[in-house]
Amino acid sequence: MEGVLWYVLTGTRGGENRIRLLDAIDERPRNANQLAEALDLDYKTVRHHLDVLVDNDVVKKSGDDYGAVYLPTQQARDHWHVVEEVSAEVEA
Numbered sequence: 433m434e435g436v437l438w439y440v441l442t443g444t445r446g447g448e449n450r451i452r453l454l455d456a457i458d459e460r461p462r463n464a465n466q467l468a469e470a471l472d473l474d475y476k477t478v479r480h481h482l483d484v485l486v487d488n489d490v491v492k493k494s495g496d497d498y499g500a501v502y503l504p505t506q507q508a509r510d511h512w513h514v515v516e517e518v519s520a521e522v523e524a
Contacts, residue, residue, distance in 0.1 A: 433489075433507050433508070434511055436488050436490065437490065437508070437511060437515060438514070440484060440485065440488050440490060441454075441518045441522070442518055442521070444484075446480075446481055446484070447518075448522055449473060449477065450484065451515070451518065451522060452471050453467060453481055453502075454485070454490070454491070454504065454508075454515055456471060457491060457503055457504060458504055458512075461501045461502060461503040462502065463498075463499055463500055463501050464478045464479050464482055464500070464502070465498075482502055485502075486502075489507055490504065490505060490507075491503060491504055491505060491508065492504075492505050
């Protein structure tokens with residue numbers, strides 16, 4: 433999982449936004465529309481990044497497609513120190 437987190441958060445374009453999304457849903461689970469508003473991002477951009485995070489088992493969704501709420505997977509929570517490490521490095 434550590435390699436996956438480094439890859440999706442730094443190895444591809446959009447890593448910074450994915451870190452922001454992870455921080456926001458760690459704070460409290462939200463749907464894509466709420467995330468778009470909270471982070472001042474385009475809804476389609478948020479959906480794309482959420483799809484990447486879901487495909488890589490970093491976040492999971494609960495509920496129907498439009499109203500689905502996203503939250504970190506247990507696997508991501510178990511490696512949250514890596515998310516924090518990546519976040520600190522990206523900010524530097």
